[in-house]
Amino acid sequence: MSQLESILEIVVRSTEIDVNGHVNNAKYVEYLEWGREAFYEQAGADYATLEGQGVITVTVNLTLNYRRECCQGEVLTISTRPERLGRTSFVVRQEIKKAASGELAADATVTMVTIDVQTRRPVPVPKILAELFG
Amino acid sequence: MSQLESILEIVVRSTEIDVNGHVNNAKYVEYLEWGREAFYEQAGADYATLEGQGVITVTVNLTLNYRRECCQGEVLTISTRPERLGRTSFVVRQEIKKAASGELAADATVTMVTIDVQTRRPVPVPKILAELFG
Amino acid sequence: MSQLESILEIVVRSTEIDVNGHVNNAKYVEYLEWGREAFYEQAGADYATLEGQGVITVTVNLTLNYRRECCQGEVLTISTRPERLGRTSFVVRQEIKKAASGELAADATVTMVTIDVQTRRPVPVPKILAELFG
Amino acid sequence: MSQLESILEIVVRSTEIDVNGHVNNAKYVEYLEWGREAFYEQAGADYATLEGQGVITVTVNLTLNYRRECCQGEVLTISTRPERLGRTSFVVRQEIKKAASGELAADATVTMVTIDVQTRRPVPVPKILAELFG
Numbered sequence: 001m002s003q004l005e006s007i008l009e010i011v012v013r014s015t016e017i018d019v020n021g022h023v024n025n026a027k028y029v030e031y032l033e034w035g036r037e038a039f040y041e042q043a044g045a046d047y048a049t050l051e052g053q054g055v056i057t058v059t060v061n062l063t064l065n066y067r068r069e070c071c072q073g074e075v076l077t078i079s080t081r082p083e084r085l086g087r088t089s090f091v092v093r094q095e096i097k098k099a100a101s102g103e104l105a106a107d108a109t110v111t112m113v114t115i116d117v118q119t120r121r122p123v124p125v126p127k128i129l130a131e132l133f134g
Numbered sequence: 135m136s137q138l139e140s141i142l143e144i145v146v147r148s149t150e151i152d153v154n155g156h157v158n159n160a161k162y163v164e165y166l167e168w169g170r171e172a173f174y175e176q177a178g179a180d181y182a183t184l185e186g187q188g189v190i191t192v193t194v195n196l197t198l199n200y201r202r203e204c205c206q207g208e209v210l211t212i213s214t215r216p217e218r219l220g221r222t223s224f225v226v227r228q229e230i231k232k233a234a235s236g237e238l239a240a241d242a243t244v245t246m247v248t249i250d251v252q253t254r255r256p257v258p259v260p261k262i263l264a265e266l267f268g
Numbered sequence: 269m270s271q272l273e274s275i276l277e278i279v280v281r282s283t284e285i286d287v288n289g290h291v292n293n294a295k296y297v298e299y300l301e302w303g304r305e306a307f308y309e310q311a312g313a314d315y316a317t318l319e320g321q322g323v324i325t326v327t328v329n330l331t332l333n334y335r336r337e338c339c340q341g342e343v344l345t346i347s348t349r350p351e352r353l354g355r356t357s358f359v360v361r362q363e364i365k366k367a368a369s370g371e372l373a374a375d376a377t378v379t380m381v382t383i384d385v386q387t388r389r390p391v392p393v394p395k396i397l398a399e400l401f402g
Numbered sequence: 403m404s405q406l407e408s409i410l411e412i413v414v415r416s417t418e419i420d421v422n423g424h425v426n427n428a429k430y431v432e433y434l435e436w437g438r439e440a441f442y443e444q445a446g447a448d449y450a451t452l453e454g455q456g457v458i459t460v461t462v463n464l465t466l467n468y469r470r471e472c473c474q475g476e477v478l479t480i481s482t483r484p485e486r487l488g489r490t491s492f493v494v495r496q497e498i499k500k501a502a503s504g505e506l507a508a509d510a511t512v513t514m515v516t517i518d519v520q521t522r523r524p525v526p527v528p529k530i531l532a533e534l535f536g
Contacts, residue, residue, distance in 0.1 A: 014439050014449065015294060015432040017287040019181070019340075020251075024283055025193040026163035030417040033160065037416045037474070047153070047416065047474055059159040062198045069192075069254065072287075072439070072449055117154075120203065148305050148315065149298040149426055153419040153474075160417060164283040171282045171340070181282065181340055206305070206315055206421075287449070288519075293461040294431035301428065315421070326471075327427040332464045337522065385422075388471065 004132050005081040008038040009099065012074045022069040028106050029062065032094050035078030036110070039092065045128045054117050055126050060089070061111040068098070068105045075099035085133035088122035089113045138266050139215040142172040143233065146208045156203040162240050163196065166228050169212030170244070173226065179262045188251050189260050194223065195245040202232070202239045209233035219267035222256035223247045272400050273349040276306040277367065280342045290337035296374050297330065300362050303346030304378070307360065313396045322385050323394050328357070329379040336366070336373045343367035353401035356390035357381045406534050407483040410440040411501065414476045424471035430508050431464065434496050437480030438512070441494065447530045456519050457528050462491070463513040470500070470507045477501035487535035490524035491515045 010031065018024035040046060040057075050056060070076060077099050083091040089111060096106040116123045144165065152158035174180060174191075184190065204210060211233050217225040223245060230240040250257045278299065286292035308314060308325075318324060338344060345367050351359040357379060364374040384391045412433065420426035442448060442459075452458065472478060479501050485493040491513060498508040518525045 013432070013436045015286065015292055015435055018283065019285040019287065019289055020190050020192065021287055022192075024164075024167075025196070026160050026167065026283060029160035029163045030158075030415070033158075033417055034415045041475075056154050058154070058156075058200070058203075060200050062159070062196065062200075064196045064198075066192070066194050066196075073443075147298070147302045149301055149420065149428060151421045152417065153421065153423055155421055158417055164281070167283055168281045175341075207309075288458050288460070290460075292432075292435075293464070294428050294435065297428035297431045298426075301426075324422050326422070326424075326468070328468050330427070330464065330466045330468075332466075334460070334462050334464075337460075 004134060005079055006035070006039040006042045008035050008078045010034065010076050010078065012070050012072050012076060014072055017072050022071060025066060028064065028066065028096065031076065031078050031096055032064075032108055032110060035080045035094055036092060036112070038078070039080035039132065040129065043128055043132045045126070045132075049128070050126065051117060053126055055114050055123060056117050057112045057114055059110060060113050062108060064106060064108040066106050068103055070098070070105050076105060082133040083109065085125065085130055087124055090125055090129070090133060138268060139213055140169070140173040140176050142169050142212045144168065144210050144212065146204055146206050146210060148206055151206050156205060159200060162198065162200065162230065165210065165212050165230055166198075166242055166244060169214045169228055170226060170246070172212070173214035173266065174263065177262055177266045179260070179266075183262070184260060185251060187260055189248050189257060190251050191246045191248055191263075193244060194247050196242060198240060198242040200240050202237055204232070204239050210239060216267040217243065219259065219264055222258055224259055224263070224267060272402060273347055274303070274307040274310050276303050276346045278302065278344050278346065280338050280340050280344060282340055285340050290339060293334060296332065296334065296364065299344065299346050299364055300332075300376055300378060303348045303362055304360060304380070306346070307348035307400065308397065311396055311400045313394070313400075317396070318394065319385060321394055323382050323391060324385050325380045325382055327378060328381050330376060332374060332376040334374050336371055338366070338373050344373065350401040351377065353393065353398055356392055358393055358397070358401060406536060407481055408437070408441040408444050410437050410480045412436065412478050412480065414472050414474055414478060416474055419474050424473060427468060430466065430468065430498065433478065433480050433498055434466075434510055434512060437482045437496055438494060438514070440480070441482035441534065442531065445530055445534045447528070447534075451530070452528065453519060455528055457516050457525060458519050459514045459516055459531075461512060462515050464510060466508060466510040468508050470505055472500070472507050478507060484535040485511065487527065487532055489526055492527055492531070492535060
């Protein structure tokens with residue numbers, strides 16, 4: 001694990017399971033968001049801090065491979081690492097693994113843009129976040 | 135619109151809005167699932183019918199571009215059209231548009247696999263679904 | 269239906285179904301919130317208008333009876349009518365019915381408080397909302 | 403804490419926050435469900451085991467008081483203790499507390515019924531669950 005990678009551990013909860021008896025495909029996308037928040041927080045860039053600077057992060061592209069079904073009670077780890085830093089955007093690589101077996105449940109590349117909370121227009125990635133990209 | 139494209143109209147609900155005041159990125163993925171269900175249903179392949187044949191559809195890849203923010207009360211249309219049919223998988227193209235302006239809010243390419251509800255292994259796409267691919 | 273009652277019609281979506289094959293108990297609570305938004309909106313008191321007055325509504329008590337299971341694709345109506353108006357709170361009665369049969373799926377009594385969006389302290393119910401209570 | 407009370411600790415995640423900047427009222431109801439699952443599991447009555455006996459638990463009444471707002475990143479404890487056992491139903495008392503301060507965020511009384519997974523009719527509470535009521 002690189003110095004800037006973050007790891008979040010979660011437990012699959014009952015309401016995340018759908019009619020097929022496994023975690024719904026949209027819930028994986030929530031898990032990824034939780035992982036990104038943990039990634040920001042390790043740099044002190046939690047939601048409130050960024051918003052205090054007038055900036056929020058929004059998803060512009062998501063490429064997600066679903067590898068394995070996940071079930072209620074399973075412990076998952078969501079890893080997030082910096083991939084590429086642009087002027088008003090950045091890209092992270094994320095993986096969801098089963099903690100018990102180490103098997104990959106999903107992997108994703110996510111492109112985020114930083115926007116001004118008032119104008120909703122792209123603004124340069126705040127220094128506090130940019131530093132996560134080394 | 136091709137003969138086999140389906141269009142589902144929805145209204146953005148309050149609990150779909152996140153702390154940023156817009157539809158959460160994971161909710162777009164739920165919207166896409168709702169759109170695919172409408173697509174299957176126009177062929178009579180609703181969830182219960184497919185499950186009665188011992189088959190469920192699961193997402194294996196999602197490539198999703200977020201184009202515009204959506205807000206509470208907005209009417210959205212979710213279009214789904216067949217892109218490519220494999221032996222145990224298929225690909226659909228989906229778009230989410232704002233009904234009032236016609237503006238694109240998101241577009242996605244989604245790869246689905248049909249699996250046996252018991253063995254969880256891929257099985258050939260049922261005829262009822264395959265026919266949607268002309 | 270009294271003049272001030274509101275009726276919202278919805279369709280049960282796939283991601284609202286849980287592992288038991290029916291709408292999850294927490295989703296009923298979302299449905300009720302959607303119904304209350306419709307109730308406020310008929311008075312011109314949509315979320316943005318209230319927030320523009322510095323006020324948000326928050327739930328303080330929920331008493332909810334679940335009467336019938338609901339399934340994917342079912343059309344439901346959510347009715348909301350004024351029950352009692354306090355100084356900084358109000359109570360609404362809500363019902364969720366199956367549109368096809370008229371059967372009651374759930375009924376609830378919900379107590380809401382109006383709070384200041386900054387101080388988070390209770391404030392008098394805005395006139396625009398109070399008028400819904402006749 | 404009585405011998406049969408269960409305590410589940412969770413962290414509030416970003417997608418559980420709504421437009422008002424706090425945990426949405428319906429999410430509290432999901433938290434309560436997670437707490438009940440933990441309560442069942444301490445008796446070995448996890449979802450799969452009960453379903454293997456042909457039984458699922460469904461909510462029939464929920465009385466819930468919201469006491470305090472909860473925010474992203476807060477650690478919460480969800481306690482569940484047995485209140486009353488009927489023939490085909492049971493009642494639990496649940497509390498959600500802020501781990502840092504011990505403050506009560508919500509408390510609820512929830513009535514559950516055990517139903518047959520096929521017939522959807524009430525059946526006697528399975529022994530494995532009934533034992534939780536001493």
